[in-house]
Amino acid sequence: MGLRELIRTREVSAAEVEACARRALEQANGELNALTQPPFDPSLAHEPEGPFGGVPFVIKDSGPFAQGVPFTIGSRAVQGAYALVDHDLMGRFRAAGLVALGQSTAPEFGLNFATESVRYGPTRNPWNPERGVGGSSGGAAALVAAGAV
Numbered sequence: 001m002g003l004r005e006l007i008r009t010r011e012v013s014a015a016e017v018e019a020c021a022r023r024a025l026e027q028a029n030g031e032l033n034a035l036t037q038p039p040f041d042p043s044l045a046h047e048p049e050g051p052f053g054g055v056p057f058v059i060k061d062s063g064p065f066a067q068g069v070p071f072t073i074g075s076r077a078v079q080g081a082y083a084l085v086d087h088d089l090m091g092r093f094r095a096a097g098l099v100a101l102g103q104s105t106a107p108e109f110g111l112n113f114a115t116e117s118v119r120y121g122p123t124r125n126p127w128n129p130e131r132g133v134g135g136s137s138g139g140a141a142a143l144v145a146a147g148a149v
Contacts, residue, residue, distance in 0.1 A: 014099070021099075021148065028126065032129070034105055034139035036072065036102075036105055040069075047095050047097045049097065050096040052098050055097065073108065074109065105120050115139055
């Protein structure tokens with residue numbers, strides 16, 4: 001049974017799921033270096049009755065961008081940037097009820113095959129921390145593989 005179904009049937013509350021995900025994110029990030037900043041406190045606004053209402057996730061540092069959330073696209077060169085409005089996809093995530101708890105690491109400008117930016121350092125593989133992670137969603141992939149989101 002999925003998280004949304006457990007929340008919908010009140011076997012667990014959305015608050016319990018969020019608290020558990022927060023603990024998992026903080027624990028996993030200590031080893032993986034997969035978040036660009038501490039988890040959002042509070043989580044970003046979302047529609048609790050959406051089809052994924054209460055299901056935690058993270059947004060990527062290279063988009064979709066969320067209004068008011070700073071981003072760097074993994075680069076030291078990007079300073080003080082933040083979205084003035086939600087990217088269309090972020091609006092859809094919010095409407096679907098997904099609970100954005102943090103921002104995951106990404107390669108600098110999405111131009112590398114490894115998530116090892118100079119700004120944030122290497123993101124580690126949860127199955128073998130001696131290895132990095134690849135792809136533009138490396139931070140998110142590491143957090144999913146670690147069971148944090």
